[in-house]
Amino acid sequence: MGKLAYNPCMVxxxxxxxxxxxxxxxxxxxxxxxxMGAMICVRSAQRELTWTYIPLATRVANDTSMRGxxxxxxxxxxxxxxxxxTMTGYxxxxxxxxxxxxxxxxxxxxxxxxxxxxxxxxxxxxxxxxGELVWLQQTLAVVEADPVLRQQFLSNFSDWEEAMNRLGFxxxxxxxxxxxxxxxxxxxxxxxxxxxLAHIFATGPAMDDYEAVVGTMDSYAGAxxxxxxxxxxxxxxxxxxxxxxxRYDGETPTIDFxxxxxxxxxxxxxxxxxxxxxxxxxxxxxxxxxxxVIFNGLGHGQLIEELLVAGTSPxxxxxxxxxxxxxxxxxxxxxxxxxxGFMYRYGDGFELNAHLVMxxxxxxxLLNITSRDTQWGWTDDEATDVLNWIVADDxxxxxxxxxxxxxxxxLSSIAxxxxxxxxxxxxxxxxxxxxxxxxxxxxxxxxxxxxxxxxWADATLLLAGMAVTALGPGGFALGVLKNVGAAAGSPLIxxxxxxxxxxxxxxxxxERKYNQLFADQMTNAAVVAFVAAAAQLTTVDRVExxxxxxxxxxxxxxxxxxxxNGCLLDIAQDLGxxxxxxxxxxxxxxxxxxxxxxxxxxx
Amino acid sequence: xxxxxxxxRQRARTLRQLANSITNxxxxxxxxxxxxxxxxxxxxxxxxxxxxxxxxAFNAHGDDLRxxxxxxxxxxxxxxADEQRRRLNGPI
Numbered sequence: 001m002g003k004l005a006y007n008p009c010m011v012x013x014x015x016x017x018x019x020x021x022x023x024x025x026x027x028x029x030x031x032x033x034x035x036m037g038a039m040i041c042v043r044s045a046q047r048e049l050t051w052t053y054i055p056l057a058t059r060v061a062n063d064t065s066m067r068g069x070x071x072x073x074x075x076x077x078x079x080x081x082x083x084x085x086t087m088t089g090y091x092x093x094x095x096x097x098x099x100x101x102x103x104x105x106x107x108x109x110x111x112x113x114x115x116x117x118x119x120x121x122x123x124x125x126x127x128x129x130x131g132e133l134v135w136l137q138q139t140l141a142v143v144e145a146d147p148v149l150r151q152q153f154l155s156n157f158s159d160w161e162e163a164m165n166r167l168g169f170x171x172x173x174x175x176x177x178x179x180x181x182x183x184x185x186x187x188x189x190x191x192x193x194x195x196x197l198a199h200i201f202a203t204g205p206a207m208d209d210y211e212a213v214v215g216t217m218d219s220y221a222g223a224x225x226x227x228x229x230x231x232x233x234x235x236x237x238x239x240x241x242x243x244x245x246x247r248y249d250g251e252t253p254t255i256d257f258x259x260x261x262x263x264x265x266x267x268x269x270x271x272x273x274x275x276x277x278x279x280x281x282x283x284x285x286x287x288x289x290x291x292x293v294i295f296n297g298l299g300h301g302q303l304i305e306e307l308l309v310a311g312t313s314p315x316x317x318x319x320x321x322x323x324x325x326x327x328x329x330x331x332x333x334x335x336x337x338x339x340x341g342f343m344y345r346y347g348d349g350f351e352l353n354a355h356l357v358m359x360x361x362x363x364x365x366l367l368n369i370t371s372r373d374t375q376w377g378w379t380d381d382e383a384t385d386v387l388n389w390i391v392a393d394d395x396x397x398x399x400x401x402x403x404x405x406x407x408x409x410x411l412s413s414i415a416x417x418x419x420x421x422x423x424x425x426x427x428x429x430x431x432x433x434x435x436x437x438x439x440x441x442x443x444x445x446x447x448x449x450x451x452x453x454x455x456w457a458d459a460t461l462l463l464a465g466m467a468v469t470a471l472g473p474g475g476f477a478l479g480v481l482k483n484v485g486a487a488a489g490s491p492l493i494x495x496x497x498x499x500x501x502x503x504x505x506x507x508x509x510x511e512r513k514y515n516q517l518f519a520d521q522m523t524n525a526a527v528v529a530f531v532a533a534a535a536q537l538t539t540v541d542r543v544e545x546x547x548x549x550x551x552x553x554x555x556x557x558x559x560x561x562x563x564x565n566g567c568l569l570d571i572a573q574d575l576g577x578x579x580x581x582x583x584x585x586x587x588x589x590x591x592x593x594x595x596x597x598x599x600x601x602x603x
Numbered sequence: 604x605x606x607x608x609x610x611x612r613q614r615a616r617t618l619r620q621l622a623n624s625i626t627n628x629x630x631x632x633x634x635x636x637x638x639x640x641x642x643x644x645x646x647x648x649x650x651x652x653x654x655x656x657x658x659x660a661f662n663a664h665g666d667d668l669r670x671x672x673x674x675x676x677x678x679x680x681x682x683x684a685d686e687q688r689r690r691l692n693g694p695i
Contacts, residue, residue: 004644014636021630028628030621032614034671038664042625045657049630053637053650060642087643099646 002097003072005087006060015057022049031275036230040199044145051138051192056099063095072096106142111149114139115156124166130182133170133189140196147203154204160197160225161216167194168221169255176259191224198228214239219247220256223267237281240268241293248293260347261299269303272311279311284325291332295340301350305357314364322365323376330369330386333358337389355393362390363403527556530568530585537581546571608686611679615672622668625661634658 025046030039063072071094088094106114118124127133143149157163167190174186206213210229214222223243231239247254247264256263272279286294295304310316312326333340337354344352362369368376369383376383391397534543547553550571555563572585637651 002645004642004647006642006647007640010636010641014641017629017633017636021628021633024628025630028621028624030617032617032621034614035618035621035668038621038625038668041657041660041664045630045653045661048653048657053653056646056650097644097646099649 003094004060004097005092005094007092009091011057011061015054015061018049018054018057022046022054025049031230031232031236033230033232036202039230040144040203043195043199044141047141047192047196048145051141052099060095063093106139106146106149108148108152110139111143111152112156114143115153118163119157119159124163124170127170130186130189133186133193137189137192137196140193140200144196144199150200150203153200158206160201160206160213163197164194164221164225165218165255167197168218168224171224172220172255172259172261176261194221194224195228198225201225202229211239211242215242219243219254219264220262220267223264227267227271233275233278234281236271236275236278237285240272240278241282241285241289244268244293244297245290247297248290256299259299263297263299263347265293265296265298266300266303269298269307273303273306276310276313276316279307280316280321280325283308283311283329284321287325287328287332291329292336294329295352295354296344299347301344301346301348301352304352305360308357308361312361312365319365319368319375323368326361326365326368327376327378330358330362331382334386334389353393353395355390355396356399359390359396359400360403362387363400526568527552527564530571533585534571534575537577537585538575542575543571546574549574607682608679611675611682615675615679618668618672618675622665622672625668626665628661630654631658631661 025042028039028042071088127136143153171187171190171194174183174190177183201207201210201213207229210226210231214226217225223240226236226239226243244265247256254264268282272282283294294307298304308329312322314322317325333354336343337358340352340354346352369378369387378386391400531543531547534546550567552564552567552571555567569586572582575582575585577585633654634651637647637654639647639651641647
């Protein structure tokens, strides 16, 4: 083994800079075709740091402490070390150089010979030692980075299928069965070799026909190979789907079949999750071809939800595109979801709850399975059935109420009045419809009262806030919510608000009363909105007097929607507001009880 | 503005961002740390050579990416002009 000399005061600083440089390079990504050459160069530099120079610098840095600040033994008389001997006189130390048999020096002849050896297949078949694998990975990294070496290698190598299948198997076996340290090294070396071969492949003429080449490989090996190719999002989605579908169809046994760890889909899904546009395209293909491929054959079941959430996010899909992907996926999960927990087993023991997974997926698109369901081409019953199915599971219902409350908060930030003071009927109706549909689904699912009460309390306050915002220019829902709270300071209105469920029922209040409130929640929401809005336009005292005179609380208690409606209109007149304010107050009531009416008023 | 021109400009932006990323990465400052002030010997020498090699390559790729970005923007301008002309002349 050769030697190297180093300045112990500098070597730790060098290691820190190398690590930082490696992190910086890893953060650089680009899928633009014209940037392929630059990205290959970036990855080559990153790999040399990762695999060659950071380990070397780490070893040298550790050497200082391991030897207690003394040099390794070296032959003082060896002429090759004369400079090192001089430097030790200046406080430098000497360490063994593990890279003395330097794999970073590869001649064109060696590259050509390596190509020929790999092409025969026997070399990889006989490659049992981890040291050999590490050497292969380091040598391929050098070949990959040099255009001349790449050309020489490619002139003698074409059997991508055999090489990938063998390296894929080695990686898989080492990941699953290897002893802790050796297994990890073998797996990393095999993976690094696959990556380098993919990058070399990408610079050769066969890249034009990459789908056919990947098509010859085992699906797992093909996945490891394909995710290293400089593919566009669309290309990645298509090749990824082909690979996962092949594994799903099971026409030929794949190497990942007998291992519990990563399978083909794990490799593909992880790459797609990091590239949401590609994930969206992938899900679009699967939704219309074979949705089951999304849920089957993974080592890590949690990736399913991550993929679905990434690929159906409003960040990557328009409302229309989301419908094209999500409607068939929701129909599929609605039909088969309850059996998936029994049908599919995941290597990590993950238990799939399709209700729960889909609750996260639909959360950003709640309007499209409630008030805007026709925009996705649902029939009314279809959307309702799917929503009812999702919330039939307690955990899914809890998650959906939690996520939908956050969504309602988002809606509350939308200006609900146009600059001319007219109502933004679309937004208001969307919110009202969403709350009514979701509330009904929760009622049917018999979720526990406390969770449902929380949802209604939040939702009703929000509706009231949105309605009041519509009454005056410059108002914002959050500010208005405080006014609703202020109005609740009056004992009468406090009772009224409690009776319509704005405050969660106390333990003493029976389930009967709560169920009664559910029966006509939109009427109750209208009452709350009216009271809060009226208090904004006049004074709490006047509203209190008018509400008491008309015995509104009695009508609410009886659940007589028609009588409540008439009573609210009477109170609006009695309050003696100007025509303009009175008209807007009536519009608020009608928005909840008869949206068409309010729309007419805006016109 | 036409979709084609938008796409070309977006691609140009992507290339320019990448050029800036690779020419401003902390890797570019690594040369002063891996030289003979820190260590010496065959492997340290090879390391310094490789870092210098990649530094040069990153600069060259940066220039190349910016040239490609400029070309894409010229194509975008042309696509826009063609679109404008088509609008003025109406359907052929």
